[in-house]
Amino acid sequence: MKIETVGVVGCGLMGSGISEVAARAGYDVLVREVDERAVEQGRDRISASLERAVEREKITPEERARSEERIRYTTRLEDLADRDLVIEAIVEDLAAKNEVFSTLDRLAPGHTILATNTSSLPVTELASGVGRPDRVMGLHFFNPVPVMKLVELVRTIETSDETYATVLEFARALGKEPVTSPDASGFLVNLLLVPFVLDAIRQVERGTATIAEIDTAMVLGLGHPMGPLTLCDFVGIDTFHRISEIMYEEYREVRYAPPPLLKRMVAMGRYGRKSGKGFYDYAGDEPVPLTL
Ligand code: 3HC
Numbered sequence: 359m360k361i362e363t364v365g366v367v368g369c370g371l372m373g374s375g376i377s378e379v380a381a382r383a384g385y386d387v388l389v390r391e392v393d394e395r396a397v398e399q400g401r402d403r404i405s406a407s408l409e410r411a412v413e414r415e416k417i418t419p420e421e422r423a424r425s426e427e428r429i430r431y432t433t434r435l436e437d438l439a440d441r442d443l444v445i446e447a448i449v450e451d452l453a454a455k456n457e458v459f460s461t462l463d464r465l466a467p468g469h470t471i472l473a474t475n476t477s478s479l480p481v482t483e484l485a486s487g488v489g490r491p492d493r494v495m496g497l498h499f500f501n502p503v504p505v506m507k508l509v510e511l512v513r514t515i516e517t518s519d520e521t522y523a524t525v526l527e528f529a530r531a532l533g534k535e536p537v538t539s540p541d542a543s544g545f546l547v548n549l550l551l552v553p554f555v556l557d558a559i560r561q562v563e564r565g566t567a568t569i570a571e572i573d574t575a576m577v578l579g580l581g582h583p584m585g586p587l588t589l590c591d592f593v594g595i596d597t598f599h600r601i602s603e604i605m606y607e608e609y610r611e612v613r614y615a616p617p618p619l620l621k622r623m624v625a626m627g628r629y630g631r632k633s634g635k636g637f638y639d640y641a642g643d644e645p646v647p648l649t650l
């Protein structure tokens with residue numbers, strides 16, 4: 359089977375990036391957001407990212423225009439029922455994802471593949487709730503999606519070889535480098551990344567070093583593009599907290615447990631870059647590390 363039409367559920371940070379890369383690769387994309395306002399925000403996000411790609415000479419203005427033409431928007435989930443592949447990229451909430459999957463499973467033709475961009479929830483839980491578990495997979499992208507080369511392909515014990523081969527071909531057509539992971543929370547990247555970032559937060563809690571010292575050390579000492587605390591702000595403090603909770607629930611190992619500081623930051627609405635404050639304050643031209 360060959361994918362020609364793609365549906366994306368959610369046009370936030372990840373959904374907009376996924377829609378953009380699919381359109382840039384020539385796919386016909388239909389994106390669903392909950393209301394017109396969210397659609398507008400998603401459209402603006404995609405437009406700004408395509409503009410950046412033109413400025414950086416990654417694509418021509420004509421390619422930008424063609425990519426934008428390939429993306430249509432809707433507020434009705436039902437409209438995605440005619441797609442060959444639907445990628446869900448909504449909040450990390452199993453009940454909400456299950457609802458999306460069961461609606462699409464009811465309406466879509468038998469060949470439609472249902473994929474999830476979940477970073478940490480069990481793909482099998484979603485597969486078990488639909489009548490086509492052989493056509494369910496995890497397809498986990500990294501932020502910023504147009505820039506990060508990796509995509510994780512997650513097979514459950516029910517995913518068919520045909521579904522896997524089709525999604526693998528799709529991932530390669532997007533220009534991504536796929537790695538395959540079994541369905542265990544965190545897959546490959548977050549399995550290693552989450553304990554690393556949580557440990558950095560624990561060092562801040564203990565007063566081992568300041569926020570800026572920890573980030574500078576990891577950038578200059580290891581050549582990471584961002585220090586762990588900057589990265590946590592970038593991904594979102596709330597998202598990181600949620601991933602950590604889900605992974606702790608899965609493995610019951612202390613290294614995945616959210617540190618108290620992370621919980622308190624969520625309680626205070628310090629969500630990182632998107633809220634203007636996390637480990638850094640983003641009000642000015644340069645991020646300023648906060649006193650905690
Ligand atoms: N389209 C195409 N290319 C783009 C682009 C766009 N919209 N925007 C930027 N780029 C390109 C630039 O041209 C540049 O490419 P070049 O090196 O060939 O010139 C490259 O991307 C870097 O862009 P910038 O120079 O604008 O930005 P920086 O150099 O400051 O890098 C960053 C920004 C890419 C975000 C970098 O800091 C980085 O890699 N950070 C780490 C990000 C990371 O770890 N992401 C994973 C998070 S974990 C995750 O997502 C999983 C989840 O489950 C938690």
